[in-house]
Amino acid sequence: MSGEASSGGRRIASHPILGEPEAAREVTIYLDGAAIAAKEGEPIMSALVAAGVGVFRHTKRGSPRRMFCGIGRCTDCVMTVDGIPGVRTCVTPVREGMLVERQEGAGSWKGGEGHGRR
Amino acid sequence: MSSTNASLKTDGAPSIEELRAAGVLPSREQLAQRPCVCVECIEEIPCNPCETSCPQGALTVGDPITNLPVIDRDKCTACGACIPACPGLAITIKSLSGDLAKIRFPWEYLPLPEAGEEVDMVDRMGMTVCRGKVVAVSNPPRNNRTAVVAAEFPAERVDEVISIRRNHE
């Protein structure tokens, strides 16, 4: 995956203030077909960054994008989730078997049913 | 721009001169007599947990709560309760004994240092100024996750040293 070397994403094990991570069920999501381990309840953005994913999408002019505000206000982090384009990955929790795809520009509808939060 | 606290407001940390001017640096004589609380809080912000944390009433902020804290060294027993209480992590306790200085300082990183560990002692700009040895580490629940580390180092560095190097292992 592009941008892996510089993305540097990883999970924080022990933290001086937050302590140990809470036990969470692991779920599997798929990024452009590749399986990615995620923690139940976390937003898609977090699982992807933890997995070292550097690029979430490209604009129509080929500009790579990932995330900016992280709290659902800017739409930089949008991806196609379960067939629906333009889903804000920073506020959409992962689900077992979720299909996440990089889109170009505004992406296109792939017949999804609306589980994702736009 | 005012020249008050120029080092604090451009480099991020106060210079020894600024601290002396604010009256928060104990003298060598004072440090040799008994452990001294050093409250490196030299800007008026509304804050007084140091005052409420002191069981001896040795730290006074008063009203308004923007007053800089004042230490009564006669009342202070150097129990160290103020060190983890300060939200700004601005309080240390220093002492001198012969050719060794000792500092107790707040620490909120992992790994926690260990007693007996040899470490780099740093100044307020994060520069290593000498080697030192960790004497004790405490992090009881009442500290709310702010550990207190005690370390010894050469006495002549007592004014400069403020902590240990962050990646100390």
Place this chain on the structure above:
Amino acid sequence: MGVDSKPAVVVGAGPAGLCAAIELKRAGAPVVLMDENGKPGGQLFKQIHKFFGSREHSAGTRGFEIGRRLLADSLELGIDVRLDTEVVGIEPGLGVWAVERRSRSYTLEAGCVILATGASENGLAFPGWTLPGVMTAGCAQTLVNVHRVLPGRRVLIVGSGNVGVIVGYQLLQAGAEVAAIIEGAPALGGYGVHTAKVRRAGVPFYCGTTILRAEGEEGVERAVIAKVDRGFKPIAGTEETLEVDTICIAVGLTPALDLAYLAGCKPIFVPELGGNMPLHDGYMRSSVEGVYVVGDTAGVEEASTAMEEGRLAGIHAAYALGFLGEAAMRERTEATWGRLDSLRQGVFGQKRFAAKARILAEGKVRA
């Protein structure tokens, strides 16, 4: 006291909204608290540092602990909290148009509305600012403190106000390296105790410095910074390249005003508090009858002031709806103002005090 009252609707379950709802519920008033997110708490849960102030302001308590306490109170009181609920309109007559889980919309006739919608972080445009790895300081803070994930390994922070400096410290705590914190002005903006913590960890501060560009193929690989002159223009020949994979932008927040504008609230421009914000009086009433504004929506300050402003609105709304007597309302309002005033003191607080005083002076027109 009031019977058959339409509920107070609080929009936004951050510290201001939670405190408003708690005051209303304690007075026995009907209240509905809505938040567009799946979890309440606003920005409180990512604040892992100990707060300042005094005991009555929960000084020494970490932000997320305050958040947990507020949530526990709201649960214990049985407040009607509606998450995943976006308020998309406020109709004349205070009909609150809410959309639940993006699938069901309904209108709730409110007795009054308290807007506690917070603020958004500002962007800073420079060549390369859209590259993966450029994000707001708050985004990095959310990632490390809420999701426990590192956004990158080596970070440049642009902006030396408290947000940038605190996030710098928290990135260190999370295990990242902070290459530098740069500031365009000649002096640093944040509290000295915050900058000192980070400085003694070896992080340098560069004043009078701006970011020229971010470079990299598919993500940030380098940042080029340069000194600026008094007019904030880059000085040729002072460029320096920093090897970083993350750039956090911490250049201030702007009140989130969509709903306030929709409701017709008159704005006032106050640069010290983030730009445009709704006019309000000493009870946090906006220029629109029945609409209150609190927290960062009413001017960007801190969590502690947001909580007190939420209380002010909750207390007055409870009175306006007939659930609190006038004497009690006045007494509790005065006590809350005492706590608010003490937070707005000192070298940093006094600017905010003066700014709020200007708002209140103009806001009084509708008292």
